[in-house]
Amino acid sequence: MSGWVVIAGLGPGAEAMITPEATAAIDAATDVVGYIPYVRRISPRAGLTLHESDNRVELERAAHALEMASEGRRVVVVSSGDPGVFAMASAVFEAVEAGPPPWRDLDIRVLPGITAMLAASAAAGAPLGHDFCCINLSDNLKPWALIEKRLRLAAAADFAMAFYNPRSKSRPEGFAKALAILRECCAPERVIIFARAVSTSEQAVRVTALAEATPEMADMRTMVIVGSSLTRVIAREGAPIVYTPRSVEA
């Protein structure tokens, strides 16, 4: 049997958000590779080898998956969320491009998943219901100046904004700087959502105004969504509903 690589998204955490096609790929695999907490979401079974690796070794993990597929194995690379959004798909294709030519002709497929911003948006209402952008706030792999430029242009465009990796342990100051930039560009009442561990038993969604937001409201498990200038909050007895209307008046 010829080998393949499937890069599959496991969604934000809940089993009920994993697509049937991702489940089917895992059921057909001989090997699953990925970052430790994601591989631990896969049930062991006879005939399946689980390969856990640490964070920040994405290229080595990708090359390992491609090597195994070259040898005829059926390999699933697991990501949380969607593999194409700040996850493993780009790392696999970087490894393909840098690797031996036969890797290009391997059977490689990406299976989309529920990325964190969609789950966070759904938990809060529909803050991404109009035009928006999606920015990784980590400056591990890009200069901070580019993040700052994109924040200012996104505010000028009046996009809603979804932020991945708002605050890492190693660089906690980045999110404080991002909030300061947003306060220069947006009104103090601009809606901001902190959605932590969405779809898990620890889910916590906090809705506040930009003026009231503090860096400590985000951690590594938090998705931050900033509304556009038109984003609205519907107050009610339970958690408020946040949504961005479909229309913009001329």
Next chain:
Amino acid sequence: MSGWVVIAGLGPGAEAMITPEATAAIDAATDVVGYIPYVRRISPRAGLTLHESDNRVELERAAHALEMASEGRRVVVVSSGDPGVFAMASAVFEAVEAGPPPWRDLDIRVLPGITAMLAASAAAGAPLGHDFCCINLSDNLKPWALIEKRLRLAAAADFAMAFYNPRSKSRPEGFAKALAILRECCAPERVIIFARAVSTSEQAVRVTALAEATPEMADMRTMVIVGSSLTRVIAREGAPIVYTPRSVEA
């Protein structure tokens, strides 16, 4: 039993991309409402009433769902893709805000789905693997000047861009104007992907350069993705792989 409204995303077309939680909600429903082609994706069964409605009556459909839930019915509003991305969730919350106060305290949940840009990105490789934005090119509900402004600022930010509704029958000229703006702002070799009917039997993905793109390459079933300046194409025997690397050099 008390009523509820679930706004569920059915993904881009393939049954295997519908999340188990969306399927479970449909299985528990007494009523499903939605645009005709989406409701036709639901299997009829005893105890379930299917309510099909036409396009452009989103607010009436939302109000109908909320009314039925007020009367104790269990209602699923179906969207294609993700209900929070240019789909029914914002329409339901607009109806809640404009409607009678008791609607605010109804049990209303949004279940995320695989939105078209994630499926299109996966079919092409990983073009959305770095910062990106997402713009609805239809000017039905917003002025064209705002679309133009957002396109120019997104190009200045060097975002990859995902375009929903690139070309409608009633307003075919919008996408030609968008291409002209992008040609002013981006190099001629900028990668552009036309992903039609992704995940269905009619799926067709075309990868070309901005200089070669024509308005006729998109129709109402096409998702258009424009790469950032760093997006790469890996040529190979089969369809090329398009991806955006994770890193930007300082």
